[in-house]
Amino acid sequence: MENERSPIIMWFRRDLRLSDHPALSAAAETGRPVIPVFICDDSVDALGAAPKWRLGLGLKAFSNALRDAGSKLILRRGDALTVLQDxxxxxxxxxxxxSRAYDPEAIARDTKIKAALTDQNVLAKSFSGRLLFEPWTxxxxxxxxxRVFTPMWRAVQSRDVPAPSTAVTRLPPPDVWPMSDDLEDWRMGAEMQRGAAVVAPFVCPGEAAAFQALHQFLNRITDYSDHRDRLDMDGTSNLSEYLSLGEIGPRSVWHTIQQASMTGVQGVEPYLRQLVWREFAYHLMNHTPSLLTGNWKPEWDIFPWNTDADSPEVIAWKQAKTGVPGVDAGLRQMYVTGRMHNRARMIVASYLTKHLMTHWKIGMDWFADCLVDWDPAANAMGWQWVAGSGPDASPFFRIFNPQTQQExxxxxxxxxxxWVAEGQANPPETALAYFDAVPxxxxxxxxxxxxQPVVALAAGRARALAAYEGRKNQ
Known part of the structure; x- marks a missing residue:
């Protein structure tokens, strides 16, 4: 039987918020002391440079929020089970x-931990909170x-989404706090090197900033459907990095937008549909974890991808020196801001996988190193969608023409x-910042x-289509 004064360890992962947090709310409602903990385990150490740096900023902001709630964030490094047992x-x-995670490595880790703690007569309990709908529902x-998005959207668009739980404002502290690492000692931004100073002005971490971004988006959501693909406009929600780290919950976003709709705000459905695209990616990852590591459609295993990440064409792509302005601009935006417009992501990914005939995993891994809003499910699904190898994918013969896309x-x-400085008499600071961000x-x-272009657009398209016909014939 649990002691009324025994603490609850609240193990935070990618859920760095106080509102709409079922696990935290359940802990707080017991009235028992709560010890917030974040563990830097192998999964954190394996993060790419930009997402690890951004996580460090998020942890600092979240630590401050917990302090305002009369609590503190305990930081520990090591194997998660060993740390928790200690x-x-x-x-x-x-x-x-x-809060539950849905990638295969986290599921295996959490299953092992739950079994081990249960054997020690410790209550180990996971909660929802990262998704609108649990994948098995x-x-x-x-x-x-x-396996196809549109039927899923039809199935859930009218379903009730649980209301977000209210923000936890006070957490009972334990009688004695355990020792904590110093966040600075973890050097979360070390791999960013000089790029961190360039990207920093474009990042505003924390839950308060997430809600500010959401409410700013409400002012332009009416035009979302028309403007979300415009590269030259601020037409998107700018919520991706906050959802990635759980600095805002998807239920809070869903209900805030639904409430705006009830007050007369028009045009909300296209964005709600995009939230469900995020769900679709997570459901796919949960049910078919091979999405993260190989072609979702096995018939693509015989496609003659270039798998050399250090080939001259791939190096030119990574350095945003392809000679195709629309492609280079997208990559340079990523190096300067840590993010890339979604339309640019599709153009950039199509060029790599089709014009350059390069395996989508090379692009996926590069984004995983460079994006502050990196998300394992969305990144994998997005790359496989563009490449044609994934679920409900764009057909391979749909090859984005970067020039017409730019027009x-x-x-x-x-x-x-x-974003592209060369050729301009007085390039803007954003374009020049690229040269300070890269190695x-x-x-x-x-x-x-x-x-000059690495490959002429027409020639690259023809080569890709010929390879596609060859795969079909095989």
Whole structure:
């Protein structure tokens, strides 16, 4: 039987918030002391440079929020089970709560931890909170997971989404706090090197900033459907990094937008549909974890992808020196801000996988190193969607023409001029910042001439289509 004064260890992961947090709310409602903990385990150490740096900023902001709630964030490094068992021994905790994760490595880790703690008569309990709908609650009429997005959207768009729980404002502290690491000692931004100073002005971490971004988006959501693909406009929600780290909950976003709709705000459905695209990615990852590591459609295993991440064409792509302005602008935006416009992501990914005939995993891994809003499910699904190898994917023969895409979504070349300095007499600071963000070893300068295309667009398209026909014949 649990002691009324025994602490609850609240194990935080990618859920760095106080509102709409079922696990935290359940812990607080017991009235028992709560010990917030974040563990830097192998999964954190394996993060790419930009997402790890951004996580460090998020942890600092969240630590401050917990302090305002009369609590503190305990930081520990090591194997998660070993750390939790040590904290249980030293604090007398008899319960450990956490929010569920859905990637295969986290599921295996959490399953092992739950079994081990249960054997020690410790209550180990996981909660929802990262998704609108748990993956096992959404299925086709035959009980199978959805493999196509539109039927899933139809199935859930009218379903009740649980109301977000109210923010926890006070957490009872334990009698004695356990020892904590110093966040600075973890050096979460070390791999960013000089790029951290360039990206920092474009990042505003924390739950308060997330809600501010949400409410700013409400002012322009009416135009979301028309403007979300425009590269030269601020037409998107700018919520991706906050959802990625759980600095805002999806239920809070859903209900805030639904409430705005009830007050007369128009045009909300297209954005709610995008939230369900995020759900679709997580449901796919949960049901078919191979999405993260290989072609979702096995017939693509025989496609003649280039798998050399250090080939000259791939190096030119990574350095945003392909000679195709629409492609280079998207990559340079990522190096300067840590994010990339979604339309640009599709253009950039299509160029790599089709014009350059390069395996989508190379692009997926590069984004995982460079994006502050990196999300494992969305990143994998997005790359496989563009490549044609994934669920409900764009057909391979749909090859984005970067030039016509720019003409349509950046008609006055404002986006390209914002990020590509070469050829401009007075390039803006955003374009020049690219040269400060990238490694010095690349030896790049804004005075360099803009490169010729790595591959002519028409020739690249023809080569890709020929390879596609060859795969079909096999």
């Amino acid at each position: 904290l249980i021994t030293k604090t007398g905790a008899q319960s450990v709560f956490w 959404v299925a086709t009429k035959t009980g199978q997971p959805f 349509k979504f950046d008609p006055h070349s404002r986006y390209v001029r914002q 010095k070893s690349w030896g790049l300068s804004p005075t360099d001439p803009y490169p």
